Amino acid sequence: RKEVEQDPGPFNVPEGATVAFNCTYSNSASQSFFWYRQDCRKEPKLLMSVYSSGNEDGRFTAQLNRASQYISLLIRDSKLSDSATYLCVVNLNDYKLSFGAGTTVTVRA
């Protein structure tokens, strides 16, 4: 079983729409959780950390459900520039990050 699993999508949404997707993780000892963004075949970049209480960063909202071992990302008022692959990332210790394969979002005009 993969450590981090994501729906690969793609999620095709019109500008202004809301899109949400989840990922699940297998190791209940996971300590920290993140969403990274990766534009087409470029390097991943940290989008936001995910806290137990849920957190927002502008149009992006991340939530963590430890009991069910899933993380979610919601994007409100989608922009064309939000088109990317979103990587769910789980931290098991102070150096090892486990990456999901990514969820592709395409925002159309």
Next chain:
Amino acid sequence: DADVTQTPRNRITKTGKRIMLECSQTKGHDRMYWYRQDPGLGLRLIYYSFDVKDINKGEISDGYSVSRQAQAKFSLSLESAIPNQTALYFCATSDPGQRPYEQYFGPGTRLTVT
């Protein structure tokens, strides 16, 4: 200038050849990593280094070796390249003293083994 650079950016090589991928960083971070990315799979850790004298195998180190020449330089070698090593390779750095879990990635090296 980019904080993490990788050379070459693209490389095509033949089966059996030895190839080296290089990574340099100006972030001053002690920790450096090598990953590979394949379609449909998440990034997988090949090797990581906490400092010049500390090098460790990741989850898929077979067929690869590394060298940490200096704090700023971390090279990945494929001793005898094979086609299933065709992938996108990323170098990354992190600083546990700042944002400990954020890794900064280089632009990647696209390697094709024919």
